[in-house]
Amino acid sequence: MEEKPKLKVTLLTGRTIEQGAGKERGKSSKEYVESVSVCYIDPEDMKKLGVKDGTNIQVSTAFGSVVVKAKKSLRAPHPGVVFIPYGLWANVVVDPETHGIGMPSFKGIPATVEPAPDKPVLGLEELLKTVFRKG
Amino acid sequence: MPVVKAVTCPVCGSLCDDIELTIENGRIVKVKNGCAMCEAKFLGYCGEHRVLKPMIRKNGELVKTTLKEAVRRAAEILAEANYPVLYGWSNTSCEAISVGIELAEEVGGVIDNTSVVCHGPSILSIQDVGIPSCTLGQIRHRADLIVYWGSNPWSAHPRHIERYTAFSEGRFEKSAWRSYVNKVKALVGRKKIQSAIKRLFFKKPVPVPPPVSEYKPYPSITKEGRKLIVIDVRRTKSAEIADYFVQVEPNKDYELLQAFRALIRDQELEVDKVAGVPVEYLEEVADAMVSCDFGALFFGLGLTMSSGKLRNIDAALSLVRDLNMRTKFVIMPMRGHFNVTGANTVFTWQTGYPYAVDFSLGYPRYNPGETSVVDVLLRKESDAALIVASDPVSNFPRKAAEHLVENPLIVIDPHMNVTAQMADVLIPSAFVGIEASGTAYRMDHVPIPLKKVVNPPRGILPDEEILRRILAEVRRIKKKMGEAA
Ligand code: SF4
Numbered sequence: 121m122e123e124k125p126k127l128k129v130t131l132l133t134g135r136t137i138e139q140g141a142g143k144e145r146g147k148s149s150k151e152y153v154e155s156v157s158v159c160y161i162d163p164e165d166m167k168k169l170g171v172k173d174g175t176n177i178q179v180s181t182a183f184g185s186v187v188v189k190a191k192k193s194l195r196a197p198h199p200g201v202v203f204i205p206y207g208l209w210a211n212v213v214v215d216p217e218t219h220g221i222g223m224p225s226f227k228g229i230p231a232t233v234e235p236a237p238d239k240p241v242l243g244l245e246e247l248l249k250t251v252f253r254k255g
Numbered sequence: 256m257p258v259v260k261a262v263t264c265p266v267c268g269s270l271c272d273d274i275e276l277t278i279e280n281g282r283i284v285k286v287k288n289g290c291a292m293c294e295a296k297f298l299g300y301c302g303e304h305r306v307l308k309p310m311i312r313k314n315g316e317l318v319k320t321t322l323k324e325a326v327r328r329a330a331e332i333l334a335e336a337n338y339p340v341l342y343g344w345s346n347t348s349c350e351a352i353s354v355g356i357e358l359a360e361e362v363g364g365v366i367d368n369t370s371v372v373c374h375g376p377s378i379l380s381i382q383d384v385g386i387p388s389c390t391l392g393q394i395r396h397r398a399d400l401i402v403y404w405g406s407n408p409w410s411a412h413p414r415h416i417e418r419y420t421a422f423s424e425g426r427f428e429k430s431a432w433r434s435y436v437n438k439v440k441a442l443v444g445r446k447k448i449q450s451a452i453k454r455l456f457f458k459k460p461v462p463v464p465p466p467v468s469e470y471k472p473y474p475s476i477t478k479e480g481r482k483l484i485v486i487d488v489r490r491t492k493s494a495e496i497a498d499y500f501v502q503v504e505p506n507k508d509y510e511l512l513q514a515f516r517a518l519i520r521d522q523e524l525e526v527d528k529v530a531g532v533p534v535e536y537l538e539e540v541a542d543a544m545v546s547c548d549f550g551a552l553f554f555g556l557g558l559t560m561s562s563g564k565l566r567n568i569d570a571a572l573s574l575v576r577d578l579n580m581r582t583k584f585v586i587m588p589m590r591g592h593f594n595v596t597g598a599n600t601v602f603t604w605q606t607g608y609p610y611a612v613d614f615s616l617g618y619p620r621y622n623p624g625e626t627s628v629v630d631v632l633l634r635k636e637s638d639a640a641l642i643v644a645s646d647p648v649s650n651f652p653r654k655a656a657e658h659l660v661e662n663p664l665i666v667i668d669p670h671m672n673v674t675a676q677m678a679d680v681l682i683p684s685a686f687v688g689i690e691a692s693g694t695a696y697r698m699d700h701v702p703i704p705l706k707k708v709v710n711p712p713r714g715i716l717p718d719e720e721i722l723r724r725i726l727a728e729v730r731r732i733k734k735k736m737g738e739a740a
Binding site: 130132134135136137140141142144145146147148149183184193195196197198201203206207208211212213214215216218219220221222223224225226227228244248251252 | 304561627
């Protein structure tokens, strides 16, 4: 079988206006869930991975791995840098290390991304159940 | 239809206080002046995600209960715990926070607010280095140079630029809107010319764009009046409207800050690039900084969350100190939640410390890294949790959230958020700033009143009142335990 392309990247998390408005609407609203279960990628990197806008991809770090939808970044060029808005999907893979000052490392985390067209993006309930086994 | 004017928006730390709401049959039907987040909150606050009844987890399911029962259960959990955490507080009023701190002292727990995962490092650094700051009003009227570093106001504080900085009309400084419009027109014109050229010569091979790794500063148009500099790892929306955009490589802000410090002190840099940015361009930006009359640097989580954390802020504060040798410069953190500054302030009044306060020894102790909530959770030390107006299960790294949901979990929140879904006791509350009045602190530490514009759903109380009832119940239980012993 052909080896799937994998890309080593730096993961950033942060705000988007969709995430901001979505969270005010309600954390289980469709708008919110759709705004935070995505990963913005540089178009050049998308080509390297062979994924299109909307393809499911798997983002993995030393702390976990999550399936989200790839989105073409409008903020390119930022080769080698991917962006997931703040939310449960991002927090499955961010670095909890606080370096003794209370603040985990939410930005600049080494990660790999790979296409995962066969794996589903989990909804809120399913993600909660698989991650925390409660709810 | 009644219109309520001068309402404060309870969403982000900008606390815009010019919102106009139209009320019909006890509901908000129209919002004027607000941004997208503000509209979403004022129009959606009473939507399907609202919790209307207190709930308790029984056999793994959340079931409805009475307020009295929920308060009693919450008080029992807290009174029995050895080391509970009380977390959240940045989305509620100063009055509620004040009662929360009393409760933390009563139960000997750790109380922490959301600044621990946003500007906690900034606070630590400000305690070390000091901060030259001012009010947003002064910046609006006087600042002729604005820097946003590691923050994207366009998305996180959508009206900040329009109300307080580059695009606001100040007494001594004019709005930069017009030049921005001109700039966009010029850029669109340039793109049109380019595509026309392409069309004319379409038979020739289309020129290959230079490799993306090659640094291209955003085309800037020199102009009179206020200038805007954006420094960020991504070309955000805010970057697109800036006069200078400096794209720094991830985790390299510290180098860049120190490079600016050197340039401002007229030192030569013996490299071509710092943090991926050509030194020539940095010199141009440093020149703009030095030659302003009143500069303001706003910094966001891009500095506090990436490598270096509080040391990045040290360098930013020192940069502003250096700039003050040459001109007038101020610096301010971009605070996220509408009352996170208030949480820091009330914590400091009552305990002496701005966040991460531990009452387990009977007196307040403060040692971020030890008494901060993420660390307590990562060490699996807490044995109960009270979360007020916050959603840590979706905001904390997975490892920390995992321990949080293992403990008995009490949640006070108007919405069914991710943490609320995990709760063992869930008490719905009124939205402060919509259904309850109170006080909040803007990012520049100016206290601003929040209005009550509509009534909360029947039987739903504000956070402050719920906390008072839990506190009274905790005191009653402890008295009984004391008598029994
Ligand atoms: S900028 Fe912030 S305070 Fe102002 S309207 Fe938008 S969300 Fe509300």
